[in-house]
Amino acid sequence: MTDPHAPIRSGIPEHGRVPKYYAVKTRLEAVLDELGEGGLLPTERELAATFEVARETVRQALRELLIQGRVRRKGRGTVVAGPKLEQPLSLASYTEGVRRQGRVPSRHLITLERLAADPVLARELRIAAGDEVWHMERVLLADEERVGLESTYLSVARLPHLERDFAPDSSFYVYLRDKAGLELMSADERIETVLATPREALLIGTPPALPMLLLHRTSRDGGGVPVERVRSLYRGDRFSFTTQMSKK
Template identity: 55%
Template sequence: MSKVHLVRSGLDELLAGLQEGDPVPAERDLAVRFAVARDTVRQALHELLLEGRVQRRGRGTVVAKPKLVQPLSLKSYTEGAEQMGRKPGRILVAWEEVAATADLSAGLDVGLGLPVMHLERVLLADNERIGLESTYLPLPRFARLYDTFDPETSLYAAIRATGVQFASALERIETILPTPREAGLLLTTTAMPMLHLHRRSLDSEGRPIEVVRALYRGDRVAFQTVLVDGA
C-alpha cells in the first residue's frame, strides 16, 4: 500500500470521529502523526477535497457538509434542495435576450438568429455556491416572465404558474473542468471537476420548454435516480 493510501486510511479514521465544520489538523501535524512528508499529506487531503469530504476555510481545512443529492427527475433544484433540508438560493448573473444559435434553434424550435430568453444564475445551498445554471427559453412563449418572475425564486414554479406543465426531458451528465469565469463565479479553481448537466424539457404536447446547461461542483453535489425493472 502506498504512503498516500496509508494516510488516506488514517484520515478516514480521523474524520469518522469529527463533526461537520470541525477543523482538520494542519498538514505539518498530520505529517508528524503519520510519519510522512507534507507533500504526501497534501495529496491525500486533495483527494478528500475533490470527494467533498473536506473543504477549505480560510487557511485551514474543515469537515465538509454532506453533498447535496439532487434527484434526476422533473423536480426543480428548489424541491431537491428542500427535500434534503437545505435552504436553496440563487444569485442572478444575467437575464437577457440572445440570438438563437444552431443548437438553440433546434432545441427550442425557434428560427436561427431569433431572440431567446437567457437566464444565468449561481445556485446556492445554505448560502454556499454549488452550481451555475444557464437556462434558455423561447421568448414569445415566456416573455411575460419579465413582469412576473423573481429570479431569486424557482423558475419551474413560475413556468408552471403560466399553465405550462413539464412532461418529459432528455438529460445528459458529463464531467468537465470549468472555465476561469465559471470557477470564479463558483468560488473554486479551474482544477475542480464539475458535473455538466444538459437538459431539454418538453410539455405534454411535445413543445420545447427549455434548454439548460448547468455546472455543479463535483465536491458538493451528487445526483441519484430510482431504477425500476421495465421487463
C-alpha cells in the same frame, strides 16, 4: 475464499505496496470521523509532523478527500464536509430537491439577457435561427454555500414578460407553472464529468481542477414542444444524483 474485508477491497494494490499518500488518507479518514461535520483539521504542517511524512504527501491526501467530498475549504483552513446533496434525476426543480434534504436553496442572478438564437439552439427550442431567446445564468446555493451554476435558454416569444414577472432568486419551475401556465411533462437529459472553466470556478468558488457534474437538459410541455434548454454545472464534491428504475 476471499475475505470481502481484505485490504485489496480498500484500494490497496495486489503487490501490497501502499503509496504514502494513500496511507495518510486512510489515517485522515479516521480523524474526520472523530472530528465530525464542520470539525477543523490541523494544518498541513501539523499533519505532516503527526504522520511523519512530507507536506506534499499530506497535500495529495487532502486533495483526494476534497474531490470525494469528505472535506471542504473554509477560509484558509480545511473542515469536515457534510453528506453530499442528492438530486433526483426527474422533472422536480433544484429547489424541491434541496428542500427535501432539510437545506435552504437559493440562487444568485449573474445574467438575464436577450440573445439571438444560433442554429443549434434554435433547432433544440424549435424556433427560427436569429429569433430572440432569454439567457438566464444563476449561481445555485444550499444553506448559502455555492454548489452549482445554471444557464437556461428560453424563447422570448413564449415568455415575453420573464424579466418583469420572474424573481431570479425563486424557483423557475414554480414560475412556469403558476404564472406562465406551462407544465413541463418530459425531458431529455445527459450527464458528463468536466472541469470548470476559470470563470465558472470563480463563480462557484472552487479550484479549477475540481471535477464537476455537467447536466444538459431539454424540457418539453405536454404537447412535446421544447420550453427550455438548460446547462447545469454541479460541484462533484457536493452533489450526487439518484434515479429510480424498474423492469417493465
